[in-house]
Amino acid sequence: MSDSNINMVAPPEGVVGEGFFATKLNDVVGMARANSLWPLPFATSCCGIEFMATMASHYDLARFGSERVSFSPRQADMLMVMGTISKKMAPILRQVYEQMSEPRWVIAVGACASSGGIFDTYSVLQGIDKVIPVDVYVPGCPPRPEQIVDGVMKLQELVRTESVRRRSSPEYQELLASYNIK
Amino acid sequence: MSELLLPPEHRYAKRIKEQLNEDGSELSILNLGPTHPATHGIFQNILLMDGERILEAEPTIGYIHRAFEKIAENRPFYQITPLTDRMNYCSSPINNMGWWMTLEKLLDIEVPKRAQYLRVIVMELARITDHIICNSILGVDTGAYTGFLYVFQFREKVYEIYEEICGARLTTNMGRIGGFERDWSPKAFELLNTFLEEFPAAWKEFENLFERNRIFIDRTVNVGPISAEQAMAYGFTGPNLRAAGVDYDVRVSQPYSSYEDFDFIIPVGKSGDTYDRFCVRNAEVWESLSIIRQALAKMPEGNDFHADVPDYYLPPKEDVYTSMESLIYHFKIVMGEVPVPVAEVYHPVEGGNGELGFYLVTDGSRTPYRLHFRRPCFIYYQAYPEMIKGALLSDAIVILSSLNVIAGELDA
C-alpha cells in the first residue's frame, strides 16, 4: 500500500494490541456511514447544473464515497435539495423525504433551498426547512462545486460523530413530530 | 401516495375500464415525474400505456414556477438581469445580453462595435455550453456516460472565461446598459484562445463517439420526429425547428449585436427526429466556434467596452468619490431613478433553445410596467405529448432530453 496514493480513512480512536483492536461501536458505525453516503439529488433548477459539475470529472464527488447516485429515495442516505422548491413542489419533496429510510440526512444546496433566495414570491417555498428538517445549508446562488463538496464534508463530520442512538431518542422524535412526519 | 393517484372520473381511468386488449391485457397508467430520475428537471407526465407503448400523455408543469414576471414588475431595470440568469441557466449570458439589448432598444443607445463583438463572443460561448449539456445528457440517456464526463470538462473551461469576465460561473449577471461592467482582461482572451485550441479536438472526438455509433443511431433515428409544418404550428424555434428543416434563425432574420458582420451557415436537419436534433446542435457548435474566431479576428482596436451613456452606465468608482457629477449619476442609477420613456418594445434573441423574446412595457417609472418573456421551452414543450404518442417509454426520455427543455425557462 505504501507506494500507491490511495488515501485510507484513519481508524477511530481505540486500543490496539496484538491481534485485536477495541473501539466504540459508535465510532465505527459513524466512520462507515460517513464514507459511503449515497446521495439522492433532488435537482430542480440552476444548482442542479452545478451539481452535475460536482459529479463530473473535474470536481469528482466520488472522492468522498458518494459516487453512487441513488435515484431511489429508499436506498439513499443523503437528500440533496438543489434549486427552488415551489409551493406546488413542497408536498412532493416531503413525500420523497418520508420514503427515505433512517438514518437520513438533508443538505439544502443554494439560497433557494435554504431560504427562498431571491424569489420572495407567492409561489416559492421560503426555505425547505419549512417542510423537512435540514442538517446542512450550503449558501450561494448557485454555490460553486467546491462549496457543495464542502457541504458534503460538513455532513460527513455530522454523520461521523452522530450517536447510534440519536434516531430513537425522544428529541429526534420530537423534531419529526414538529414537522408532522409520521 | 394517495393524493397523486388519479381520481376515478379522470379520462384515463375511464378508458382503462372501457378498453381491454384482445389478449386480455389491460391498459395502465404511469406517473412519470415530477422527480423521476430519468427526466432532467421537474416535469410530470401522466402516461396512459399499453405495455411499453405510450398511448397518451398529460403533462403538468409549474413545479418550479418562481413568478419572474411578478418580480420584474417590482424591480428597477438593472435588477432584472439576475432573474434572466435563472431562466435558461445553461446559457445565462444570452439571456443577460438579450435583456440589455431590449433596454438599449428602448432607450435608443448605440453600443460601440467592440462591445458588440465581445457580446457576440460571450453569447456564442453560452450557446456552446448549452449544446454541450443537451447533447452530452442525451448521450447519458442513451447509455453513454463517457461523452458526458469528457465534454463537461470544457464547460469548466468556459466557466473560467466567464469568471474572468464577470466573476460568476453559472448565473453570470453579466453586463450593463450599453456594454460590459469592465473591459475583458488579457487573461480572459488568453483563456478563450486556449479554449479555441483545445475544444475542437474534443468535440470532434465526442461527435465521433456518437454520430456513427450503432447503438446511438438505433436509439435516436426516427424517434420523436416532427414535421416542419407541425413544428411551426407548435411554435418551435431554434435547433429543434431547424432539425425539422426550417432555416429560421433570429441571428440572421433580425441581426442584433452585429451578427450581420459574420459569416456562418444555419445547419438544418431533415426529419426533425432526435438524431437530427443532435446533429443540428453539433453543427451549431462548430458554427459558434467559427463566429468566435471571426469576432476575435475582426475585433476593432481600442478598448471601448461600453457606450457613453452617463445617465444609465455607472461611472467608475474613483470618480464617484471625487467628482460631484459622477456621484449624482451614481446615486440616480443605484436608486433606479433613470429617465425612461413610455413605450413598448419587443426584442428577440436567438437563445440556446430558440427565439427568446423580451416584451417590455414601460410607464416612465423605475420598474417595468409589464415584462413578458417569450420562453421558447414553454412554447414548444406543448408538442411533447404529441411527439411521444406511440413511442416506447424509453424513447420518451430520449425525446425529452433531445428537446432540451429547461425547467427554469419552462416554468418562469
Add this chain to the structure above:
Amino acid sequence: MALETIQIQEKLVESFDSVVFEFKQERDLFSFEVAADKITAVILFLKNDPTLRFHFLTDLCGIHYPDNDEEHQFAVVYHLHNWYENKRIKIKTYIKGENPEIKSISNIFLCSNWMERETYDFYGINFIGHPQLKRILNMDEMISFPMRKEFPMEDSGRTDKDDRFFGRTTDNY
C-alpha cells in the same frame, strides 16, 4: 417586394374598417389595436391572406391596467410574424375588467394553447372556446390571479420579516 406596413394597414382597413385602429410604428415593430370581439376574424385573416401570410404566433400575453376605465382594464397582446417577408406585427386588444373574456385563437394557432392558459392563470382572462382552460403554472387550488396589480408579490406567510424594520408600517417610530 417586401411587405410594407402601409400595405398591411390598407388591407386591414379595407376588410375590417373601424375594427382595427391606432396604427403606429413602435421602434421596429408595427402595431395596432383590434376591437376584442373581432380578434379571431382579424387574426385568421392575417394568417390566411395570400399577401399578408402572418403564419407564426410568436407570443401572446396579458397586461393589467387597473388605472384605465372599466372597458380597458385588461389587454391581450399578440405578436405575429411573417417569416417569408420577415415582418413582425403586434396586435393589442383591450377587454373589460368585470369577468374579462375574449375568444380563443387556439384553433388557429396550436401553440397558443398554453399561452392562453398562462394568461388565464395570471390574469383570469377567460378565453372562450379554449379546449382546456385551467391553471398551468400555479396550483389548481389557487383562487386569486397573481399577475393582477393588486396582488402582492411577496409571500404573505413569511414570519421572519418584521415589517417594522422595512419601514412598512405607519407606527414604527
